[in-house]
Amino acid sequence: MKIKSQKHSPLKAKPLRNPGQSLDDQIHNIISEDLASYIACAIFMFPVAIYDWYRWYNPKPINPWLTTITAFIFLTVFVYKWITLRRKIKRLRMARDGEKAVGQYLEGLREKGYKVLHDIVSDSFNIDHIVICTKGIFLIDTKTISKKDKDDQITFDGKTVLINGYKPDRDPVRQVTALSSWLKEKICEITGKEMFIRPVVAFPGWFVKMDLKYQTNVWVLSAKALPRFIEKQPDILESPMVHLITSHLTRYIRTL
Incomplete structure (x- = not known):
């Protein structure tokens, strides 16, 4: 008597997550x-x-x-x-809609060979977006904040983010810097390579003015301006390294 083999999913790996x-x-x-x-x-x-x-x-x-x-x-x-x-x-x-909006801006970079990952979830935090390309590695934290007037704006002096002149309850610069440190350690752990991670805070729907009085590695941008800022950066990684980092990081994300 022929025993039927048990059916199983045709997917070999867990699919990556979507924005939001x-x-x-x-x-x-x-x-x-x-x-x-x-x-x-x-x-x-x-x-x-x-x-x-x-x-x-x-x-x-x-x-x-x-x-x-x-x-x-x-x-x-x-x-x-x-x-x-x-x-x-x-x-x-x-x-969620803010993360999707930022994700849609970043998806346009795929056509140019950029690697884009969304919604990396850990036990105590999540990373909204990661872009890996020859321009470097960019960690993007999306902040979607309601507006009262179309002329409202956000300013960043290199240390402090002000929303219409007021500090938000939680410091987005500190948050994105902590996330970037975690990602840097994780990439070093899984690839053996120490890489610079660019921390980015993206505000969808806002006008953002960066008047940098202080030295900083953090970008604070409108979502619309984000792809343009990334594309203007000089090449610092070669394509094989981009694929290596993406492959190892993607494999790790699928285990979360």
């Missing part, structure tokens, strides 16, 4: 896990209350007030959670 995929996952989790349970409770309690009110007019009525009050408690909790989670989802969607 981790944010999409968070949005899905909020809707499917957090919000769905409150919707289910609210929907469940109202038929119970309606049934009790129906029984109220029977020869042996029961008191419907308990289930009615319970139903309205569930409804109140649901409305509160819905408002709270709606705001959170709105912020996540804006951040």
